[in-house]
Amino acid sequence: MGPDAVALGEAVPAAFCTDWSGAPPVRPRALLRPRSTREVAAALRICHAHRVPVVPQGGRTGLAGGAVPRADALAFSLDRMDAIEAVDAAAATLTAQAGATLQAVQQAAEGAGLRFGVDLGARGTCQIGGNIATNAGGNGVVQFGMMREQVLGLEVVLADGTVLPMLRPMLKNNTGYDLKQFFIGAEGTLGVVTRAVLRLRPAPQELRTALVALPDYPAAVALLQRLQAAFPGALAAFELMWADFFTTSLAWLNQPSPLALEHPLAVLVDVAGGDAAALDAGLQAVLEQAMEQGVAADAVIAQSQAQARSLWRIREAPTQFPARMEPVNFDVSLPLADIGGFAERCVQALAQRWPGHRTLRFGHLGDGNLHLTTDARSLPGLACVEAAHAVEGIVYALVEEMGGSVSAEHGIGTHKKPWLDASRTPQEVQAMRAIKRALDPLGLMNPGKIFD
Structure with missing residues (x-):
């Protein structure tokens, strides 16, 4: 590992001292930026031997403080392990190192005529390892599920440097415990994700975007059900915005509303299909019927990709929250x-x-x-x-x-630790603690996070 891979004390850049959660920055004892699984394993063996805590970091775009280091810990950034190693178009899989950005994975999938099923506003910054560690969701969950549903295989390094090579790309593999699932959503508390085999999906030949105004929340549920019935398995996004969010986003964008009047709610809809004429006719019919029956108050269907992007920019206002x-x-x-x-x-x-x-x-x-x-x-x-x-x-x-x-x-990180018992029973927390003790008996992996 070269000398440029390690920064000590005051030499650690400020960007690695916190994340998007707004938590107060903490300068770690050192920052390590390995380039390979071998280097990750070697570093963790040394940390284990000397009982040095380790805080894994992805793109640091999380909002729960999960990537914030400790003063006594080694911050472990995977940003140099960013390779897209392979794309198998026939099997619809992609193998990437954990530091690859979500956007890089999306672009690699698109280059093979496929798509990746997770999308977030922080796509250009967040990393696949972090997406896995937090079981990221985002805009496409209604169609493809959470990050957990996109992961076929993982390579993980445990606290003592042991490498678990779980990169088998099969959908069906009932050979005992599905060990990779322990690390998805574990926020780096059980090990460091270094590589992943990801499931890809057929790219939609056509995609239509609509912005629909709604009179109330029950109307939103009714419209969701209508669209799911009309386009089974093809509703790609259903993003609801209350008026407080919608008007604020427009003000920040300094652009007029695409809708004629202000409404209590608006929903951004993406629908995928293979036939443009059928998709247009089907979406138009659903929205017209919804308006006739009072389920929808107004609607705008994007007539170009540029218009679709303009509508999506309204929904992506959260990327500006920290600045505004x-x-x-x-x-x-x-x-x-x-x-x-x-x-x-x-x-x-x-x-x-x-x-x-x-x-x-x-x-x-x-x-x-x-x-x-x-x-x-x-x-x-x-x-x-x-x-x-x-x-x-x-x-x-x-x-x-x-x-x-x-x-x-x-995830929980540090920010939501005080509130974990609002959603988990003592028995559930005890079971999680038992798993933690089994895989990280010294408690060195991302200490102080979730329940620790």
Whole structure:
């Protein structure tokens, strides 16, 4: 390993001292940037022998503090392990190192006439290893599922340097425990993901994007059901935006609304198909019928890829949150029928305590995932950390009451540790601790995260 792969103390660049969660930066003891699995294994063996904690890092785009290092730890960045090693078009698989960005994987798949089933706004920065470690979701879950459904095989290095070569690319492999599943969503607490075999999908020949205005939340559920019935397996995105989010995004973009009037909700829809004429006619028919029956109030269908991208830019406003707000972010999931009521109860409870608060609501409705972001600057008299804790107490109490999950996509990290018991029983946490002890008995892998 060359000398440029290691930075010590004050030489560690600031970018590696925190992540997008807004957590206070912590300068680690050292930063290591290996180029191969062999180097990862060698480094972990040394750390294990000297009991040095290790904090694996991907693109550091997470919102739960999972990639924030500790002062006594080695930060372990996979950014130099970014190769796309192979694309097998016939088998529809792609093999990549963990440091490859999501966008690089998407482009490699497209080059083979295929597509990768996960998409996030941070696609150009987030890394496949981090996507795996957090079981990332994003815009395509309604069609293809979470990151877990895209992973056929993994190579993982355990805390003691042992390499688990689980890169078998088969859909069917019932040979005992499916060990790779232990590491998907484990946030680097059980080992370091170094390579992955990913499942690819047929690329859609045609894709249509529509922005639909809705009168209320039940109408959103009704439209989702209509589109899923009309386009079975082909509804690629169903992104719901409340008016607070929609109008704020337009203001940040400095562009007029594509819709004639302001509405309580708007949903961004992507539908895939093989025949352009049939896709156009089918989407038009569903939306016309929805408007006739009061399910939809207005609709705009993109007439070009440029128009589709313009509509999607409205939904991608969260990439600007860190620059324009002091965001207190929530990434929760609930039963589909409860999301509308939960969203309203949240803003009402926050307004009761802080009249005039600024909270934006949006989500991947097809998979029951709701995002809320409150601007801490709109909560007078509180510092950002105090504001975050106060808002979280209100929101997560409602999540627990309604039987939801405090984390749908970004994991637990450090940020959500105090609220884990709102979604997990003591028995479940104890089982997770047992797995941790078995694979990392010294507790060196990403210590202090999830439940540690």
